[in-house]
Amino acid sequence: MSTTQLPTAPANPPRLLRSSEPQSKFVQNLGPLTELAGTWVGNGFNVMSLPDFDSTPPSTGPKAFRMKLNATRELLQFIPIGGAIPNRGSETDLGNGTGQTDIELFGLTYLQRISDAVSNDALHIEPGIWINVPPSTVLPVQGPTAVRMGTIPHGDALLAQSTNVLTVAGGPKIAAVDSRPVGPGVTPGYLAAFNNPVPPLPQGMLPSWVVDPNLALLAAIAGQTITNTVVLVISTNPVGGIVNIPFVVSNANAIQLDAIFWIETVTQPDGSSFMQLQYTQTVILNFLGINWPHISVATLVKQ
Numbered sequence: 001m002s003t004t005q006l007p008t009a010p011a012n013p014p015r016l017l018r019s020s021e022p023q024s025k026f027v028q029n030l031g032p033l034t035e036l037a038g039t040w041v042g043n044g045f046n047v048m049s050l051p052d053f054d055s056t057p058p059s060t061g062p063k064a065f066r067m068k069l070n071a072t073r074e075l076l077q078f079i080p081i082g083g084a085i086p087n088r089g090s091e092t093d094l095g096n097g098t099g100q101t102d103i104e105l106f107g108l109t110y111l112q113r114i115s116d117a118v119s120n121d122a123l124h125i126e127p128g129i130w131i132n133v134p135p136s137t138v139l140p141v142q143g144p145t146a147v148r149m150g151t152i153p154h155g156d157a158l159l160a161q162s163t164n165v166l167t168v169a170g171g172p173k174i175a176a177v178d179s180r181p182v183g184p185g186v187t188p189g190y191l192a193a194f195n196n197p198v199p200p201l202p203q204g205m206l207p208s209w210v211v212d213p214n215l216a217l218l219a220a221i222a223g224q225t226i227t228n229t230v231v232l233v234i235s236t237n238p239v240g241g242i243v244n245i246p247f248v249v250s251n252a253n254a255i256q257l258d259a260i261f262w263i264e265t266v267t268q269p270d271g272s273s274f275m276q277l278q279y280t281q282t283v284i285l286n287f288l289g290i291n292w293p294h295i296s297v298a299t300l301v302k303q
Helices: 023-027 031-036 188-195 214-221 246-251
Strands: 038-052 063-080 085-087 103-116 122-133 145-152 156-169 225-244 253-267 273-287 290-302
Touching: 031 103, 031 122, 031 145, 031 225, 031 253, 038 214, 038 273, 063 122, 063 188, 063 290, 145 225, 156 253, 214 273, 214 290, 225 246, 225 273, 246 253
Parallel strands: none
Antiparallel strands: 038 063, 038 290, 063 103, 085 103, 103 122, 122 145, 145 156, 156 225, 225 253, 253 273, 273 290
16 A cells, blocks of 8 residues: 555544434444444554565565564544345245244444554555344344454455354453464474564564464553453354455465454543453465464554
8 A cells, every 4th residue: 555644533524324313223223333333543463474475675585475563553433324224034935924034234334544653654444344133033043143344455355254242241351362374384484483583573562472462462451440341253254255356366365364352341440431442353364375374453442
């Protein structure tokens, strides 16, 4: 991307609500997505392995791969969609009512903008939609789910459905992740770049965060009192997937996305509280017959 400035939140962002309808009518049907509505700002960390076959700058090649590390700044905006989204059922047997009736979805559009925290160079922009899907009883027999759909300028489109949604008292349980490559072609030399990263690291980042970026999330909430957490676990497997343009498929194929979003209520010593959003996201890129995890994490505060 050529843009070098992360856009700031507009003073009066456009709304996707009908002017004649109150926002609360649509927000109250968002289920576990309710608190996403609004603007979130914060910082994060990005670990990405890329092909490096070409000797043309910014490549350091010809090598098998190069590692890209960024401390990040992020602006993430969610706007409720101003109406129900009807999904038509299929009444296969009107006589005894065994067919699937219509359902109504409610959702939010989102726009994610990420820049490098040091250089302010743009790193990522992603428009998309989150939807709250109610249960269906016949076709298919399925409980409520949340779905994220997004598009990425490299030539990728994704659909990921929730594999777990829950609300817990207290803070999040953030498990370790691993950014190191996996596959029969992995050599000790490949792993050395992760286990012993060559300085300098991005400002404020620790060497241990390169293998496990989730450590940055734990550091961000150390000492906080988190009284409630909504957990959204999503994946492109088994429902969904990533569709890529042929160039991406041939050179660094994005084959799977897994992410966890934690919507946290943080209570301060004076009794006041604020909303915080943390996420960890792993996209598997396949090249050289090896799976390379691209891991992004961030901690954002609702404005």
